[in-house]
Amino acid sequence: MSRLVVVSNRVTLPGSQSAGGMAVALNAALQRNNGLWMGWSEKVKAEEEPSTLTEKEVGGITYALIDLSQKDLEDYYYGFANQILWPIFHNRADLAKYSEARESAYYRVNEMFADQLEQVLRQDDVIWVHDYHLIPLAEKLQQRGHKNRIGFFLHTPWPPADILSTLPNYNRLLRGLSCYDLVGFHTENDRNNFAECLRRQEWGELNGEDCRAYGNEFRCGVFPISIDTAEVARLAERDDDLPDSYCRFAGYDIAIGVDRLDYSKGIDNRIDAFNRFLRSNKHRRRKTLLLQITPKSRDKIPAYQAVEKAVAELVGRVDGELGSVGWVPVHYINQSLGQPELARLYRRARVGLVTPLRDGMNLVAKEYVAAQNPRDPGVLVLSRFAGAAGELGEAILVNPYDPEGMASAIETALDMTRDERIKRWSAMMERLREHDVYRWCDDFLSKLNAAPQGLTASLDPASPVAG
Incomplete structure (x- = not known):
């Protein structure tokens, strides 16, 4: 052999x-x-x-x-x-x-x-x-x-x-x-x-x-x-609670983004789109938040340093202009989280925002789908320029260079009926189970x-x- x-x-x-x-x-x-x-x-x-x-x-x-x-x-x-x-x-x-x-x-x-x-x-x-x-x-x-x-x-x-x-x-x-x-x-x-x-x-x-x-x-x-579809689903179903620090997210509609800090991921475009979404939908303020988990990478490279600075400044501006006592619209976390914790956060998020400017595949999109509750799944908003878009066509596909279009997609995702969400999720999950x-x-x-x-x-x- x-x-x-x-x-x-x-x-x-x-x-x-x-x-x-x-x-x-x-x-x-x-x-x-x-x-x-x-x-x-x-x-x-x-x-x-x-x-x-x-x-x-x-x-x-x-x-x-x-x-x-x-x-x-x-x-x-x-x-x-x-x-x-x-x-x-x-x-x-x-x-x-x-x-x-x-x-x-x-x-x-x-x-x-x-x-x-x-x-x-x-x-x-x-x-x-x-x-x-x-x-x-x-x-x-x-x-x-x-x-x-x-x-x-x-x-x-x-x-x-x-x-x-x-x-x-x-x-x-x-x-x-x-x-x-x-x-x-x-x-x-x-x-x-x-x-x-x-x-x-x-x-x-x-x-x-x-x-x-x-x-x-x-x-x-x-x-x-x-991805290891079955394992992600298993981790998301675990009964143990998230750390106490995550209790502040209870009761909010969460949109989640998980990316390395990289210019190819379109993180600033996504935050801009979320900002526009909140400005156009005032009834969603103090009820909705973006959890953006972004571990730093390659921070010796000037282009990555520039992205880090631009994203941090944008988060500060959005939170300063729209936030209020007891509510911060964008929670920006610069650290890696383990797979069990991520899977449970995916499951709690109503919207998965996977909007790179260009990506070979993007496994976060597949992990988000695999982690969902079959009876009440969230909605994946996915860039057309991620390789995953070829397999996950039931997601809401967006152009990451169009912040107004992405803002509308977030609204569509939050307004989508449970039956429609289940229909879309089921088709994607069946594909992920077969092609793990x-x-x-x-x-x-x-x-x-x-x-x-x-x-x-x-x-x-x-x-x-x-x-």
């Missing part, structure tokens, strides 16, 4: 507070296939120290952890990955801060990952690489003579060709992806964008799932990531097993996750 090797920028150990549905599904697949998960240890080594792997085994899974230097973090992670690729992949080329040094660091760290992976790689291992940090990894392994079956999944959107081409040497990314046996995207739109990028390259083409570019033949597929994160994992690995390139290595066919 072949071993599954997962490679990602970060590793999520079992029991970690940050372990979401994807980590749970990957750990299940790794356990069934004698797996190894490799990624950054989140430790910073001295510049002169050599790169080494530290291995630890937990629950039948081997975790191979690699330290990065501060320069690696600054240039590869904060630099190229998150100040160049992230904004470009989210259609914000204006925020991309390109430099040759950052690009060089990106490929240097991928070389280092390949060097370390090579030390533990077996000939029949099946490799699954995750996300934009490690696009060149297959090419680096190929250059070392490895022919393992290898797949890649992109957790962000893929940009239109005109946006991608603002990146100097963007063809290096395309060539890197052509070295995988299977490349997975969230949506058909992402795959179509990728196909257009290939068509603009000499000899590049995509016909159905079959791709040809840079002398390589590979496959592209659409695999919408999902385990199904996502199974579908990708099954397709990777069937990929025509590489060795004949494949995962155990009797494994529920391997397909």
Whole structure:
């Protein structure tokens, strides 16, 4: 039986507070296939120290952890990955801060990952690489003579060709992806964008799932990531009370937003829309509030610092102008909450506001639906530009660039009859039960097993996750 090797920028150990549905599904697949998960240890080594792997085994899974230097973090992670690729992949080329040094660091760290992976790689291992940090990894392994079956999944959107081409040497990314046996995207739109990028390259083409570019033949597929639907529903049903500090929300109609502090999430647009909603619906004041949970992220990056400042100022202005003694319209929380607490808050919220300007999928939308009370569900208001909109069409779909339209959607959601809410929720929940994160994992690995390139290595066919 072949071993599954997962490679990602970060590793999520079992029991970690940050372990979401994807980590749970990957750990299940790794356990069934004698797996190894490799990624950054989140430790910073001295510049002169050599790169080494530290291995630890937990629950039948081997975790191979690699330290990065501060320069690696600054240039590869904060630099190229998150100040160049992230904004470009989210259609914000204006925020991309390109430099040759950052690009060089990106490929240097991928070389280092390949060097370390090579030390533990077996000939029949099946490799699954995750996300934009490690696009060149297959090419680096190929250059070392490895022919393992290898797949890649992109957790962000893929940009239109005109946006991608603002990146100097963007063809290096395309060539890197052509070295995988299977490349997975969230949506058909992402795959179509990728196909257009290939068509603009000499000899590049995509016909159905079959791709040809840079002398390589590979496959592209659409695999919408999902959540552990049953677990989110179970957590939301728990009888234990929320902390006493949440008692102040009792009796209010709650609209909830949960996002990392990121310019792609459209948090300021959402608060503006909620402000307009309250101004147009005075009878809703002192009865309705927005609970915006926004943990900080990447706060070393200037664009994120600007978003933090703008959102904090907007919250202060709205609360100062509309708030009163005993009622604050926007409750703004800059910290992470655990999944059990979030699930119960989702269940208490009448409206789920998931309105990113651009998002690969957005699992908050799916978690909100899964957490609802079947007899009295809330209403999801969802951006058309989130990948989840392709699966959750019964939500109220909105344009996040239109604050008046979003304000009207909030009013519609609060006025919606119970029968209509149940009808919409039931359709979405049925889809989420059928297509949960385990199904996502199974579908990708099954397709990777069937990929025509590489060795004949494949995962155990009797494994529920391997397909």
